[in-house]
Amino acid sequence: MSYPPQPPQSPYGQQPYGQQPPYPPQGPPSGYSQHQYEQSHQATQAGMHVPPPPYQASPAGQFGAPVFQPPGGDAPQVWDAGTLPADDNVNPYCFSVDLNGAYYLQKGKMIAYYGEMRFSGIGRGVLDRVLEQNFNSPLHASDWVVAEGRGKLLLADRSYDLNSYDLEDGNLTVRSGNLLAFEPTLRLKQSIIPGFLTLIGTGKFVAASNGPVHFVEPPIRVDPQALVGWADCPAPCHHYDHSYLHGVIGGLRHLTGIGGASGEEHQFEFIGAGQVLMQSSETLMADRSVGVVAAEAGVPGAGVPHQQHGGAPGLGNLGNLGDLGRRFGL
Amino acid sequence: MAQFRLQGSRVLAVDLAGDTVKARNGSMVAYTGQMGFKKLSGGGDGLRGMVTRRLTGERMEVMEVKGQGTCYFADKATEINLVRLNGETLFVESDNLLCTEATLRTGTSFTGLNGMASGNGLFTTKVEGQGWAAVTSNGPAVILRVAQGLPLRVDPGAYVAHTGNLHRALKSGAGWSTLIGEGGGEAMQVEFTGEGLVYVQPSERMTLGGEV
Structure with a gap:
């Protein structure tokens, strides 16, 4: 099967992130x-650009695995424990x-x-x-x-x-x-x-x-x-x-x-x-x-669990009993 | 012969010259030329397939697209992975199958408890034959090779598809500590042994085993 030649696409369809250098040059x-x-x-x-595939594509149908050849030139990378x-x-x-x-x-x-x-x-x-x-x-x-x-x-x-x-x-x-x-x-x-x-x-x-x-x-x-x-x-x-x-x-x-x-x-x-x-x-x-941080004078947010999400309101007080409600997805 | 290509990473473009592809119902986003869309009942596997799909719950709403021109498919901005099959079998969750060439046969396959754990029912969709298939994943799929002596364990919620001669087994990491709530969060795993490729998405579906 032949495919129309395509310009190579950037991996994941993204442009490299225009990130700032992590640190300023002044040290x-x-x-x-x-x-x-x-x-x-x-x-x-580097992870954002797909590195050159260390794994060389195996011959077609070597073990019943399909051949990956998207029309874009580079085949999707196949990883294993070594690569x-x-x-x-x-x-x-x-x-x-x-x-x-x-x-x-x-x-x-x-x-x-x-x-x-x-x-x-x-x-x-x-x-x-x-x-x-x-x-x-x-x-x-x-x-x-x-x-x-x-x-x-x-x-x-x-x-x-x-x-x-x-x-x-x-x-x-x-x-x-x-x-x-x-x-x-x-x-x-x-x-x-x-x-x-x-x-x-x-x-x-x-x-x-x-x-x-x-x-x-x-x-x-x-x-x-x-x-x-x-x-x-x-x-x-x-x-x-x-x-x-x-x-x-x-x-x-x-x-x-x-x-x-x-x-x-x-x-x-x-x-x-x-x-x-x-x-x-x-x-x-x-x-x-x-x-929950210890309830103590001068401790911001003491005694109040922050950002409690999920747990059923009725079970919220179980707290240190293991927070059963949240664990069981209630 | 239908030509599959990616337009970006989230849109599938299929060039048709009077031939046919099967796609998930409603996944067309645009087309050029002349296209006809026909809803296929029961996954498009004929009467027997229809009954099987109804029974197994691996329901697929499929349409047949036929015409001249280019048809574009997409599904909720999920990433699209093209898989070329040369007589092999692709196992994929029906939710993740976007489009197949008409030359490919689709069917259902029994997965037993594995599917149960991943919250996708007891059955999975099987695609076999010669041609292209497009598989969606939430985030770009990572393709992992399984070889002899190199088994792979996958979180059921992240599993998308696999090809090759693979054996699936459900592994449970749950013990007494899971019951008292100190579980490792990964109580259910699917172990793949044999030889083949597994597609994993960088995201987890809500699963039965996800919270333990």
Whole structure:
């Protein structure tokens, strides 16, 4: 069968993302390894262009597998345990972990794996020790799974964009729903800012975003819905645009609601050295419950579980009994 | 002979010269030239196929497209994967089958408990013969090779299709800890052994096993 010659198409029909270089030329902020960071960034970029297929197409019908020859020239890439990238993106939406030991991942994000692996919920007796080392947060353990064993593990999350980041003795804070997986060398803590998690230490983690992630430099104000996380920024704060509420007309508008709002009066402002991670859409990823912090004076959001989604209202109080309602999908 | 090509990654363009393709009902988005669209009852496999599909619940709303020109198909902006069959069999969830050449035969195949776990019923759709088939996936599909001594385990919610000589078995990682709620989140897995290719999408359907 012959096919009309087609111009080669970009993989996944996307143009390469016009991302900012991850770090400014004036040098990386302290606590970061520029090399590591760029490497990770490059790797992600490389995942967006399909690399030359290491697997040479086998002769037609070698074992009853069809011959893939789309009219575009390059056949779709077929991966196997050997050719899957190690700790890198397979495509913008799928990440391959070269597992040798343990890895933490959000529940239900495994799509396939080669090799011998076991997935166990965190909080089982054997894993209590590991838990102590890595989870210095009241994060609900039932949302996390530890994968143990050897092999290649594929992660994906509702076909959102996945990116991996390398931290070298650094810290990065990310929205709880966006964090997908992390190496056990990193420590996970709950941020003081409700709904966010902070990763500290050295290692790699994978985060999902709705649309590709952009790195921007403070000082900057970002839309709350577009914020994915930030690294090293000392002062994330709220910023309200009150100017339109000034004066008589503004006061009337404020009181009556007549005239409406632009929807952009509230932003997050970042000041200081670091990087802010932004996604290219304002669609929030469903947040994960980050657990309940101790009810104590001076603790923001204490005693109140943030972003509780799912669970039936009547079962919400079961809380530390294991959050049965959410677990059983009630 | 119908010519299948991708227009971008989410639109399938089929060049027709008086021949026929079968496509999911309502998936045409545009066409040039002269086209006729005929609804086929019961998946277009004849009376026997119709009864089988009705019984198995692997229902497919299929139309027959015939004409001269180019017809464009798409489904909810899902990614489209072209599969060329040369006498092999493609197993695919009926929800993911977008379009096939008229030379291909479609039917149903019993999957047993595997299908049960993936929430797609006990049956799956079988495509065999010579020609092109277009399979949709939520996000670009990752094609994984299974060889001897290299089994693959797949989350049922991410499974889209497979070809080749593969054996499917449902593996359960569920134990006592799943029952008390400390499960690993991956209690149901489908293990593929043998030789062939498995299509996996970077997204998970809602499945029965998804929450345990």
